[in-house]
Amino acid sequence: MLVIYAGLSLSFITKETETEKPVKKAVVMYGDQTLFNTLEKLDDEHIQWHYDSLKKLEKPPPLIMSQIELFLTVKTLTKLEAALLLDSLFESGDEHYALINQINLFLIDHDFSDAEEEFAYLDHNSDYPAHLIYGSWITTKPHPYSPELYKSDTTQRLKLMDKSFGDYVSPVDKIVITSRFGYRWGRAHRGIDLDLQVWDQVKSAFSGKVRFAGYFGGYGRVVVVRHDNGLETLYAHLHRFKVVAGDDVKAGDIIALGGSSGNSSGSHLHFEVRFKGIALNPDQLINFKEKSLISNKVTLVKSSWGFTVIPDGVEYYTVRKGDYLFKIAEEYGITCNDLCKINGIRRNTPLQVGQKIRVI
Numbered sequence: 001m002l003v004i005y006a007g008l009s010l011s012f013i014t015k016e017t018e019t020e021k022p023v024k025k026a027v028v029m030y031g032d033q034t035l036f037n038t039l040e041k042l043d044d045e046h047i048q049w050h051y052d053s054l055k056k057l058e059k060p061p062p063l064i065m066s067q068i069e070l071f072l073t074v075k076t077l078t079k080l081e082a083a084l085l086l087d088s089l090f091e092s093g094d095e096h097y098a099l100i101n102q103i104n105l106f107l108i109d110h111d112f113s114d115a116e117e118e119f120a121y122l123d124h125n126s127d128y129p130a131h132l133i134y135g136s137w138i139t140t141k142p143h144p145y146s147p148e149l150y151k152s153d154t155t156q157r158l159k160l161m162d163k164s165f166g167d168y169v170s171p172v173d174k175i176v177i178t179s180r181f182g183y184r185w186g187r188a189h190r191g192i193d194l195d196l197q198v199w200d201q202v203k204s205a206f207s208g209k210v211r212f213a214g215y216f217g218g219y220g221r222v223v224v225v226r227h228d229n230g231l232e233t234l235y236a237h238l239h240r241f242k243v244v245a246g247d248d249v250k251a252g253d254i255i256a257l258g259g260s261s262g263n264s265s266g267s268h269l270h271f272e273v274r275f276k277g278i279a280l281n282p283d284q285l286i287n288f289k290e291k292s293l294i295s296n297k298v299t300l301v302k303s304s305w306g307f308t309v310i311p312d313g314v315e316y317y318t319v320r321k322g323d324y325l326f327k328i329a330e331e332y333g334i335t336c337n338d339l340c341k342i343n344g345i346r347r348n349t350p351l352q353v354g355q356k357i358r359v360i
């Protein structure tokens with residue numbers, strides 16, 4: 001006979017039956033916080049057994065059944081697949097906080113056996129960089145990509161440096177940031193503004209191939225460089241070109257002289273980093289003041305507003321219902337100002353549930 005005990009906290013209850021009958025056990029839980037922890041102590045066969053025994057009940061408890069199913073699924077996932085699952089929970093828009101928390105907790109403790117990490121689209125053997133991702137090489141406009149290109153994306157791993165494409169080099173020598181990525185005056189600012197004098201050298205931030213060098217609308221004279229990892233960097237308001245489309249450049253090569261062409265109120269470099277045409281927050285990739293990368297490896301997480309960049313080894317907080325900036329800042333002991341800066345947001349930017357906020 002199967003016996004289920006109920007308790008206030010989660011418990012794993014074993015009830016052995018009379019001797020000649022097969023032993024049956026059942027999982028009972030109240031609250032959904034620690035079921036995963038409990039299950040993790042058991043081997044697969046054991047879990048399956050509990051699952052089967054619950055299934056035999058006249059009314060199998062649906063929540064517990066689905067959680068065990070989920071556990072069995074999650075435990076076989078690679079880290080990337082688990083991240084994709086989290087994505088899909090966020091994207092679904094429903095409030096799966098408990099579930100998301102559980103998966104997160106599980107991921108922290110779980111020893112993943114990902115031997116070889118897969119990085120998207122690294123391909124050094126083609127005529128132009130990252131051809132696997134773009135499939136085209138268009139030199140007539142800076143932004144030729146349609147939403148089709150990123151529509152089905154979820155999470156991507158990206159390596160920013162490697163032997164073949166070298167290090168990061170600051171696009172300008174003296175760093176004065178005059179405007180950051182985000183919304184200003186009700187319009188999206190899709191790059192970061194770095195102060196410079198007309199004629200100052202502008203360098204390619206990474207190695208790659210010049211895809212566009214020409215005059216284009218508000219950008220004025222603008223250069224776009226595509227890199228092997230699929231990123232494209234854009235340098236706008238230039239005064240003179242030093243490259244043409246098709247030129248191979250190394251990180252640090254001079255591609256132009258700075259200026260104030262196009263829609264610009266004074267000489268500066270407008271610098272963008274894009275992936276599949278979607279502008280990323282450069283502050284999440286590059287520490288401009290230090291002239292270094294925040295991390296060599298990043299995860300791009302697709303969200304309704306674009307891609308969030310999550311550098312490896314940097315702590316993130318996932319926004320929950322009822323959170324506000326000041327609360328998160330206080331919790332992590334940093335100022336609201338710093339929190340805004342490193343995330344490219346403003347104090348009054350509404351936070352979205354599931355949004356990842358960098359906290360260090």
Ligand SMILES: [Zn+2]
Nearest residue numbers: 191192193270
């Ligand atoms: Zn700008």
